[in-house]
Amino acid sequence: MNWDRVSELHESCLDMPSHQWKEWIDKQCTYDEKNQGLDTMVLKLLKSSSKADAFFSSLHKNIDEDLGNESEEILLQPGDKFDKFRVAKEIGHGGMARVYLCSRDDGQFEQQVAVKIMKMKGNVEFLKDKFRQEQQILAGINHPHIAQLYDGGITPEGYPYIVMEYVEGQSIDEYCKEKKPGFIELMRLFKQVCNAMQYAHNKLIVHHDIKPANILVNKEGNIKLLDFGIAQVIYSQEKGTHKADSFTGTLKYAAPEQFSSAPPSVESDIFKIGLVFYALLTNKHFDYTKVAEGRLESEIRDAIQKVSLRSGTIGGLKEKIIREDLTAILSKCLANEPEKRFLSTSEILHDLQNMLSMNPLHSRQPSMSYSLTKRYLRNKKKVWLVTFFNVALLIALVFWISQFIQTIKEKERAEFLLAFVFDIFESADPELRQGATVTVVELLENSIEKIDIIENRPEFQSELYHSTGMILTRLGEWKRGGELYYKALDLHHGFPDSRALQISRAHLYRDIAAYHRNLAETAVADSLIILAIDLYSKNLSQIDPKDIASAWNIKAHIARIDARAEQGLEYAEKSLEILRLASDTPSWELVSAKANMAAALKDLSRFDESLQVSREAIKIMELLGAEINSTRVMLVENYAIALGQTGKTTEAIEVQQELLDMNRRLYGEGSPTYLITLFNMAGNYYRLGEYHISDSINLMLFDVYMEKFGPANNYTLSVMYNLSNSFYSQRKFEKALDFQYRVLEGDRVNFGDKHPFVAGGYYSLGLTYMELEEFEKSRKNLFKSLDLYKESFGEKHHQVARVYGRIAELYCRLDDAANCSRHFDRAYEIAMDVIGEEHPITKAIINRMEFYEKLLSAI
Incomplete structure (x- = not known):
């Protein structure tokens, strides 16, 4: 199918009423085009993409319902004043917008900018709110190869506009046709594109409209990526912001899944990068609709064989290997199924670098001959004829050395972490602090300062941020813990991809999801836990089943918070099924899964079933022995809650008294888990109407939490919330109001x-x-x-x-x-x-x- 022709007809129709589309397209299409289904494709795309979705890209998220159907627009002439800018000339226009070159006209300083004014208008206040949301996303982009967004807004008439950096240069395809850069120079440019995209993806933003026209080469010969206009936050789709029947972007550079209404993704960006790379190498557009199933690699190989690598330093065996490498890289970029593409643009960068340095590619099937050929090409000036025995000896030696290096790395890691922990506790030594005691939170804050200044060890930094974040969240310092999780994630995005990294990142996504779950930010939490489950699923042979089981447990909890109790039960059962398939022997992980399932049943008000599952878990726990650990504590806690919910409040209090003893032995009386049990016990006394006991416990907890954590901590706020409920039930409304206002103010400080x-x-x-x-x-x-x-x-x-x-x-x-x-x-x-x-x-x-x-x- 001729995608240039589809795009041409599609864009022309955007300027006419929808009832005229079918008749006009029927007249425009030839007999052959109709036989190919080109007219049907254009109509399908027009019906599935509202004008608003296609127009103001920074307001992409379902803004179409609020935009009008008029095709009016603002037309500016050279010399006209727009906002604080003077129009120099129009530098481009299309179905969506007109772009003007402008200069600053307020006398503060000289500046040239590009102003893009959309052709559609809508509700001004609505558009302002939507623009502010998108501006927060795009304002954080600051990269040498991405055109900067400066400002934007809505004209009084209701037309959205954006002000961006003016880039004087040529589109990358025009630049290549005119300058005819050599292969090495072309690779330099393409690596800059990948670097820019990786930066955006690390910010959780997809571009969604990558094409040569949006990739400029400036006067200095460097890339500038334009028009993050229809960029979307990767995880925003989980919040329902992606409209299932919408199509955005450029038809010629669309990924296959876009025609099935798939949301924007890193994978679709990678496909478009592959299309651009293919076009620059071959001077042809890659039409994947004409490639037969199973023929992708051979089609690309045939095209690459005809490419002139245009470099005097490449020839012979080296040229042959580079052509094979290019075929492998493009085949992985352009795979029809998103899951078969590169996981990230950093993977593409690594393979490009490996190709140029004659190292093996990750995207190619490993083989002895390929590895040896690469090694020969890297070192051919030093290579002597060797016997088969020497080659085998060399391979064995390389293997032994790699194992030795790994051992050394593990030893260095252990020594480094031990020294770090010793340093932290040394700083808390009462003698060194002249008798002053240190709280746990102070100790952790001290450790964070030391983590921040670690140099040249990003892996350790990330690991320590992650671990410290986990401890802080368990202490109720959710906000601080979350900040450390995201510091760890920022470092993660700079590491070369590997199986081990994917598993480590899955652990991190899982814990960040739990953090957002604690904040009741369920849309974000659900998006992240899906990413964790996806990474675990891709590495099932390398992980402990309890890892993915715990992720399903978190997903179950998220569903329960959203009052999707049936789904919560389904995910809890999924967690249990994974553990059962992994092993028939009793385990604490099985106890944990049962406990979570009991909680899900409790949420469905199926209290008898919840008690039954809790009892089953307790039987498994008894088989495991008398060990008191966190899983036992969690199970007994849930069991007590289920008893309370079924009206067996007195029995619940008896169980909680035993639980207090467990907590005392395991964690100590001042520990958060001990205090949580007291908190839940107070709730049961409240159900019995024994307000004097519940209030006494809660007031004691209030004093403890105020001293340990302060008024804005989540534990403190929870106790104040319970006190307000108790006073409300006792009709002590003035006291209830006092605590309600305190809780409200604390929540506003913590969560906005x-x-x-x-x-x-x-x-x-x-x-x-x-x-x-x-x-x-x-x-x-x-x-x-x-x-x-x-x-x-x-x-x-x-x-x-x-x-x-x-x-x-x-x-x-x-x-x-x-x-x-x-x-x-x-x-x-x-x-x-x-x-x-x-x-x-x-x-x-x-x-x-x-x-x-x-x-x-x-x-």
Whole structure:
């Protein structure tokens, strides 16, 4: 199929009403084009890509619903003033936008920029919000081979625009046609493209429109990558921002999966990089639709054989090997299935460097002859004729040396880590600190300072950041722990890819996912845990099954937080299945999986089943012996919670008293896990209505957490939240308000103004003010809570249903029967759709509906 022709027709149609498309395309297409299905393809693409999706790339995320259907645009002439710029000339236009060369006109300093003004307009306030979101992503890009984004906004008429660095140069294909660079020079340029893309991918951004026109070569002969316009954050698709039936980008340089509505990805970027590389080498476009199944490599090989490498230093055997290497690299880039492509652009860079330095490629099947040929080409001036025996001896020697070096590296690593730990604890020595004691958090903060200044050991730095982050998150310092996780991840992206690195990165993604789960940022958490599971799945033969099982456990927990209880149970069962297939023998990992499954059943209100699974786990635990460890503690904790939820509160308290003894022996009385058990025990006393005991425990915990962690720590806030609930239940509303405001302020400091925890804070205030009959304050807080929950989760969420139910109750108390009925109907509709009739929230809504219906009918 002629993709240039498809692109030409597609772009022409963008400027006409949709009802005219079919008739116009039918007239334009020849008989042969119709036989090839070209007219059908154009119509399919037009229907699957809204104009708005294709136009303002920085507002790519489903902005089409808010854009108008007019084809108006702003036309500027040389000399016109636009914002703080004076227009010099138009330098380009297409179906999406016009681009103008402008100079700064406010007298502050001289500057030339390119201003891109979109042809479509829409709701100004909506577009401003969307632009600010995208600007936060793109403003962080600062790379010598990426054109800088300076500014942007929305004109008063509603037209989006962006201000970017003006790059004076030629597109890379035009540059190659005119300058005819040699092979080595072409490789230099292409490596710059890969470097720029790897930088963006490390920032979790995909370009999504890589093509020669967006790759310029400036006057200095260096690359500048343009138009991150339809760039997307890699993980944003998990938040529902990718529209399944949308198509964006350039048709000629589209990856196969884009025609199946796949979201943007690193893999699709890699495919486009391959298309550009192929076109620069062969001066032809690679049309993968014409390649028969299984013929990809041979088609590429045939094309590469005709390429002139244009270098006097390449010839003979070396040229033959380079052609084979180019075939391997392009075949991996252009694989039809995304999972068969390079994992990252850093892999492409490594293979390009290996090709030029005559080292074996990772993308080629290893073989003795290939490795020896490469070695010969690297060292042919020094190579002497050797016998087969000497070659075998050399191979054995190389193997032995590699093992020895590995042993040395492990020894160095152990010595380095031991010295590091000794240094940390030495700094905490009371004698050195003149008698002052050091808290655990202070000790960790001291260690972070030392990690920051480690030089020339990025692997160790990453490992130490990761480990310290894990400890801090377990101490409740989630925000600080998360910062260290991301420091470790930043270092990770600079390491050469390997199996070991993939597994290490999977561990890191898993722990970062758990961190975001703790913050109730479930969309981000789910995206990351999927990445972890994917990496584990690619390396199943190299990992312990408990690693991937733990990842499924986290995914189950995320689903439970989102009130997707059935999926939570499914993922928990998946974790259990992996461990059962791996081994029939009892293990602590099996106990952990059972415990997680029991928690999922508890969330489904299937308390009897939850207790049964907990008992099964306890039997396995008994077979393992009397060892007290973290898994035993977690299981018994969940078992106690399940007892409490099934009304067996007294029995739950007895189990928790035994659990306190376990925690004391394992961790000590001041440990977070010991205090968590006390926290849960207080909850059971609260259920029994023994508020004096629950309040005493919680107030003691409050004092401990305030001293250990301060007022904004998550543990401190959780205790204050429980105290506010207890005082609310005792109708001590003024005391409840005091703690509710403290919790709200702490959550705003920790998580920002729009977090679901903050929405929960406004919800609690709304209920308390309702009981105080301060109905206007109640209304403001409840609607604030509703807006934040909807912004975080969308309309269809159990928390949204819960708030609608309470708003309905407020209107009922105000004798506003119409609003009362309307909001109860909405609450019931959402709850039934999202969580079903048996969920406690749905039952509570139904009970309130029935109560207030009787009350209002009696008035």
